[in-house]
Amino acid sequence: MTGAPEPRPVIPAGVGVLSVLAVLLLTLPLLGLASRTPWADIPQLLRDPAVLQTLRLSLVASLSALALSTVLGVPLAWLLARVEFPGRRLVRALAVLPMVLPPVVGGVALLLAFGRRGLIGQVLFDLTGWSLPFTTAGVVLAETFVAMPFLLVSVESGLRTMDRRYEEAAATLGASRWTILRTVTLPLTAPSLAGGMALCWARALGEFGATISFAGNLPGRTQTMPLAVYLELESNPPAAYLLSFVLLVISVAVLLALRDRYLGQP
């Protein structure tokens, strides 16, 4: 933001103390995790086939969820941002509902829709003998359900705030709608798309509640890193601390990649 330099604000009594408490609340758990992470065991744990399998599955599932969210979410974001249609507000509300819905409720809802006795799932099972719960595809579906709204919101706001005159100029110069989308709209909204994708991927990678209630827990098929952390905490706490730390490092990396959006203000 530009403009006249702002006067130095006077800090009201209490704000400083409460701010320090807030920072402590948010950072102490991270310090706790770092203090218990078995640094010396890291090379050995990272060669453990079970840990690698979980890591691989988490990456495959979360990247698949990201791809699905992008393919489905970007067109919907464009529609919501650019087209007036009856029920648009309702569609937007429903599409972002998973952001505030407890994920475990999302998982139960997914079961009742896509499970073997679910609205769609029963038809699918009767026709093909195949059902989504307990499969890696089920993990991808659960992660997409929870993570896609983050991409949707980011891309829609990018489309709404971009300067439409560039598109109008391209149109008056005779560019086709597809050319405008490809050469004007998408490049101009690229930062929001990238930000939305990073948030979406991070959320998918960290998904727990919907996954465990919809897809169950089986190493190599549906046991992602957060599920492994939850279970290892009971049998092998150091492995849980390490997996947690790996997830923390990835989260910090995502935040750094988004630094212009969240850390950008001086």
Added chain:
Amino acid sequence: MSAWRVGMLVLVLATACAQSPAARSATPRTATGDTAGTAIAGDVTVFAAASLTDAFERIGQVFEARHPDATVRFNFAGSQRLAAQIVEGAPADVFASADARQMEAVEAANAPVTFAGNVLQIVVEPGNPRDVTELGDLGDRDITVVLAADEVPAGRYARQALDAAGVTVAPVSLETDVRAVLSKVALGEADAGIVYASDVAAAGDAVTGIAIARDHNPAAAYPAAVLEGAPNPAGGQAFLDLLTSPEGQRVLRDAGFSTP
């Protein structure tokens, strides 16, 4: 959607939030309020194996009727999770585990007493549509089987049963407590699972139980103990006393447990 499916949905949601306030209904006071005069008051925090959920909620009502100044707070989960929480310093008064191993993991457990036993059953959908009759049928690839994870007592007992029967099973999911196994079958997502006889009794019409041959069926034993450093040791001891009293034992038997 039938009524029991809605019921199972509620069950799933209820187990998802581990903390469950015990007292919802006012239970009429029993005539045997013999210890009511002593100073049992405040919160009594009981960490109990998931399979004990229904029986302990009933015992909790009896306890609160006897000790009107006390409130029982339950934390139901897989015993391995509860043991880990207690080791990490969770403030519990009583730990009731589904096996001795998880009790031994808790050093603060003071002289555990065995208050109940249980046996395993195969749980299937109501009416047994897949015609499961014995453990050997669970080795069939066409039958979707859900077990508790190996760390969970019910999962360990199930492994023992399958090993004893010489059956190899490829489960589609390893759940974090026995009630999650039950709900996967009750919701129709899995064809079969291995749970306790008391779980089948608790689920009512939502599932059917198939007995497992006695020589393949490990006997589950439930120890309970008051914990050292308990915030309310007197309350914890009173709860333990109720568990082993004739009335507590009767509630456990009604819920499908055996009693020593």
